[in-house]
Amino acid sequence: MMNYKIAVVPGDGIGPEVTTQALRVLDRIGEKYNHHFEYTKVLAGGAAIDATGGCLPRETVEVCKASDAVMLGAVGGWKWDTLPGDERPERALLGLRKELGLFANLRPAILFDELSQACPLKPEITAGGLDIVVVRELTGGIYFGEKGVKDTDLGPAAYDVEQYAEEEVRRIAIVAFDMAMKRNKKVTSVDKANVLESSRLWRRVVAEVAKDYPDVELNNLYVDNAAMQMILNPKQFDVIVTSNIFGDILSDEASQITGSIGMLPSASLAKGNFGMYEPVHGSAPDIAGQDKANPMATILSAAMMLRYTFGLSDEANDIEAAVKKVLADGYRTPDLMANGGKQMGTQEAGDRILAAI
Numbered sequence: 001m002m003n004y005k006i007a008v009v010p011g012d013g014i015g016p017e018v019t020t021q022a023l024r025v026l027d028r029i030g031e032k033y034n035h036h037f038e039y040t041k042v043l044a045g046g047a048a049i050d051a052t053g054g055c056l057p058r059e060t061v062e063v064c065k066a067s068d069a070v071m072l073g074a075v076g077g078w079k080w081d082t083l084p085g086d087e088r089p090e091r092a093l094l095g096l097r098k099e100l101g102l103f104a105n106l107r108p109a110i111l112f113d114e115l116s117q118a119c120p121l122k123p124e125i126t127a128g129g130l131d132i133v134v135v136r137e138l139t140g141g142i143y144f145g146e147k148g149v150k151d152t153d154l155g156p157a158a159y160d161v162e163q164y165a166e167e168e169v170r171r172i173a174i175v176a177f178d179m180a181m182k183r184n185k186k187v188t189s190v191d192k193a194n195v196l197e198s199s200r201l202w203r204r205v206v207a208e209v210a211k212d213y214p215d216v217e218l219n220n221l222y223v224d225n226a227a228m229q230m231i232l233n234p235k236q237f238d239v240i241v242t243s244n245i246f247g248d249i250l251s252d253e254a255s256q257i258t259g260s261i262g263m264l265p266s267a268s269l270a271k272g273n274f275g276m277y278e279p280v281h282g283s284a285p286d287i288a289g290q291d292k293a294n295p296m297a298t299i300l301s302a303a304m305m306l307r308y309t310f311g312l313s314d315e316a317n318d319i320e321a322a323v324k325k326v327l328a329d330g331y332r333t334p335d336l337m338a339n340g341g342k343q344m345g346t347q348e349a350g351d352r353i354l355a356a357i
């Protein structure tokens with residue numbers, strides 16, 4: 001029996017509720033396929049501030065580094081909103097990304113047929129469903145470049161530098177092409193190479209990496225056009241690879257196509273197969289502790305963990321099929337009830353997904 005070591009960071013608000021359901025689902029998969037998932041729970045965010053005074057205890061970083069993967073709920077909440085920026089719970093996320101070398105952020109935007117009424121696009125545009133992954137560079141570019149303020153002829157000014165090293169582009173491109181090989185063999189690289197020097201380097205390095213993947217079709221799009229195409233014809237996309245800032249914006253745009261934030265999983269990957277898996281949503285303090293949170297984003301994040309860190313595709317498919325089955329049977333958590341259905345709570349959603357596996 002294989003043993004997989006997972007560091008679990010439940011965090012704050014609905015974080016503990018949704019991670020509890022994801023771990024139940026992993027245990028069910030373990031029973032069915034004869035794997036053992038070993039969990040070590042650690043603190044981060046507001047829970048860590050209350051217990052230790054800091055949002056990211058050293059022990060948490062060490063346990064994460066010693067594990068094969070990390071599962072995170074969400075951090076933050078009203079209780080800590082008055083703390084200064086660098087002491088807030090959300091700083092734990094930046095700390096974890098940096099400490100764990102998580103340079104690639106994967107955000108799938110999947111439109112389940114069962115939830116198609118929640119999509120703001122016309123039905124003829126999305127007929128047959130959508131399945132896009134945005135691969136966003138996470139530790140470079142303008143968010144991490146040189147920044148400052150200075151005096152100019154026009155008065156006080158501020159600047160942020162967009163800079164990419166070839167190696168940073170190469171490693172994120174490899175993630176995108178590897179992913180495309182497991183999907184529909186199509187990569188769209190998004191840049192602004194008509195204006196930006198850093199984008200011209202980006203485009204050149206992506207083209208070099210593409211030579212190692214002759215089966216994958218590569219397209220380049222300028223970011224302004226990509227933003228339009230996402231709405232006009234999203235079905236043309238399979239894997240989108242792009243820089244930190246463009247990915248930040250495009251992944252949010254793509255996610256809106258799918259309806260509810262409670263359905264969106266994500267993965268952040270480091271070199272090798274190590275990754276941190278978490279729902280896109282936050283700690284939702286408005287519904288915490290009320291059995292109202294949709295655990296599907298976290299459960300689908302667990303499926304991504306099985307697929308990308310542990311190489312267990314059948315098991316991942318099994319979880320995704322179970323989520324679809326529960327939706328197809330008409331069951332909805334409150335966030336999905338806009339168009340009716342049979343309402344269920346967080347725990348019942350977990351029960352139903354377990355039963356469907």
Ligand code: NAD
Nearest residue numbers: 074075076077090262281282283284285286287293294335
């Ligand atoms: P949020 O994602 O927590 O909530 C936005 C809205 O979506 C709320 O109405 C909430 O009830 C709803 N919602 C979110 N997840 C849901 C789910 N699984 N099921 C049903 N409904 C859900 O965003 P926010 O309100 O802007 O932020 C709340 C706190 O979370 C803040 O402290 C913020 O800093 C933090 N945050 C953390 C992360 C993270 O940990 N990765 C991400 C975003 C925000």
